């Protein structure tokens with residue numbers, strides 16, 4: 476998906492070099508770099524073997540990648556500031572996406588799903604600058620952060636106190652960890668497993684013909700296929716049957732399929748409800764701790780602040796889905812923070828406390844990190860984590876922290892990762 480957005484922003488960068496750009500953000504070097512790439516593009520295209528932004532053209536990590544990004548993002552922001560309308564952005568973005576060789580359905584779906592949030596954020600963040608955009612979006616390519624975007628969490632002085640263990644339990648806890656189910660409700664046995672779209676094994680993939688192509692198996696398929704429901708059921712049944720002594724089940728998210736161009740609040744809610752209900756049903760006597768993955772919202776990765784309530788922008792429906800399911804599993808205190816940002820804590824037997832984070836909030840493809848000041852501890856989650864850990868320390872509890880996106884993995888905002896680490900290393 477990065478490829479798609481790079482292509483789209485690049486094109487806006489191109490346009491911006493053809494309109495009077497007053498913004499000082501596009502420095503001469505960026506413009507020159509941009510023109511260089513455009514020439515390359517024209518050259519390669521004439522050889523008609525070129526995909527707009529392949530890895531040779533855009534090195535993964537270099538200052539020219541950042542210059543290019545800045546030119547593109549500045550163009551995009553500038554055009555919006557001078558009043559260019561949504562339908563124009565959509566039209567141009569779809570054109571570029573198509574030229575870039577991305578599948579039509581993927582282009583149309585991904586652009587329709589993302590454009591509202593992007594434009595809303597630009598419109599409501601007057602100080603948003605291209606350099607900031609690229610520092611977040613391309614942080615793993617080393618794009619430098621402009622000044623003024625640092626923040627930190629208040630952490631109490633002193634070191635944490637280890638919990639004394641007086642009595643070693645007779646048997647260790649048995650925990651089953653399930654993750655990334657990526658349930659595909661449209662899975663069709665026998666459909667093409669090696670199709671032309673990014674996700675196969677669905678009706679739209681087509682079917683093998685004249686002995687060509689691989690057919691999707693009953694329980695799933697290697698390659699670009701997600702998980703059929705029978706496999707989910709079989710997994711849960713197997714766990715229940717073979718591990719009757721399990722103490723706890725951790726489910727660390729990503730229930731939703733990889734057809735990221737074809738998500739919706741309705742279908743994501745439906746699939747999440749189905750999965751959470753089945754977890755509850757399959758393990759009636761075992762605490763199950765489900766957390767939210769980056770594929771849960773629609774569009775993927777995009778988590779809005781809870782203050783954003785507009786239809787098509789809000790993420791609150793997702794927290795409601797979790798709260799509705801979990802309200803019969805856990806004490807009601809769990810629901811407060813769940814609705815505040817998709818995270819919660821619950822105390823389990825043996826003095827064990829689980830903290831289920833929504834670390835997806837820190838993901839660099841979450842456009843809302845560019846919105847006003849929301850990037851400063853989005854959802855108030857890390858400050859809350861400090862308080863929960865302090866309380867746990869006072870009560871001599873052991874703590875397990877569950878999260879979907881690992882901190883410091885390149886996708887998670889660097890400042891967030893740094894602060895998370897300060898908290899857990901205290």
Ligand SMILES: *[C@@H]1O[C@H](CO)[C@@H](O)[C@H](O)[C@H]1NC(C)=O
Nearest residue numbers: 580581584661679734737742
């Ligand atoms: C989107 O998913 C629905 C089923 O939920 C399917 O019928 C439709 O063909 C898909 N559309 C695209 C463009 O993939």
Ligand SMILES: *[C@@H]1O[C@H](CO)[C@@H](O)[C@H](O)[C@H]1NC(C)=O
Nearest residue numbers: 661663677678679680681682
């Ligand atoms: C599956 O695809 C075929 C075309 O390959 C179409 O005729 C049929 O309606 C589709 N079925 C479903 C359930 O989407």
Ligand SMILES: *[C@@H]1O[C@H](CO)[C@@H](O)[C@H](O)[C@H]1NC(C)=O
Nearest residue numbers: 752755756759799800801803
């Ligand atoms: C989960 O299962 C319990 C019984 O094990 C039941 O009381 C509760 O209503 C179920 N929750 C949901 C959301 O179905």
Ligand SMILES: *[C@@H]1O[C@H](CO)[C@@H](O)[C@H](O)[C@H]1NC(C)=O
Nearest residue numbers: 587588589591739740786787
């Ligand atoms: C936006 O919301 C309206 C209704 O609130 C809905 O009809 C439309 O499909 C939504 N658009 C997207 C892209 O989700």
